[in-house]
Amino acid sequence: MSHCPMIESPKPEAHERTEFQPHILVVDDDPMVCMAIEIYLQRNNFRVTIADGGEAGLRALEHGQFDLMIVDIFMPHMRGFESIRIFHERAPVVPLIAMSGYAFSNLNSPAPDFLRTALELGAARCLRKPFTPHALLAAINDCLAEHRPDGGMAARLG
Template identity: 35%
Template sequence: MPESPHILLVDDEVLAIMALEQGLVEEGFRVTTAFNGKMALERWRGGRFDAVVTDLRMPVMAGDELIRNLRGEAPDLPVVVVSGYATPDLAERLKASFQAPIQVMSKPVRVEEIMGTLRTMLPAHS
């Protein structure tokens, strides 16, 4: 049986990260959390992840800088950006800056939406 996908979940909002983590775990994903981009990079270097779900605006290191660092090491890493500041213009800028697979979602977001997006991005794990 294949191992469950391992998701790196990054958000500075504790309640948001807890709710998403619980929902993803209940659906069979393995989840490691981080509360800013710097912490996420530390977690990344200590593990193996199939995808990243990250906020954009965070202290210490913002989501776009985190994505740039991670994609430097893993160019095809699936990334889901979940932000309260997600606009169609921002989504287009992020998609122009970072090659696919990247998806931008606006907060508040339902766990089901993120799971569906992750399953699309991780077809080998469906």
């Protein structure tokens, strides 16, 4: 098991135009997925904290304030949907995007049952890996718009 602590990315200096820079917690045990998401989100003016698994994610949640969580459904040391349930219980007002790279035999079928189950356990959105950067940004903007305290301004990014 990796003992790497959570990693918070520095604030991007180049485009500090907006007063609201959403802070996103990304919880996944795959370092390549974390790195790709982190780089993309930083380029789109988000603050990012990476947690390399469920336990690190829960520690991050105890010590930080987040506007949104992106949590992998299937990680070691957390059985499937347990991660979604626990993260939602610990921070019920923070929107959660569940993601999974679970392989399906029939790719043409409608949304798999695990996506519906994740939604029932508190996820605001679900993404199946691999997803496009546009799909990730759309899910994030939708969640942030729906959960804004001011009633939800239109999505800031395209």
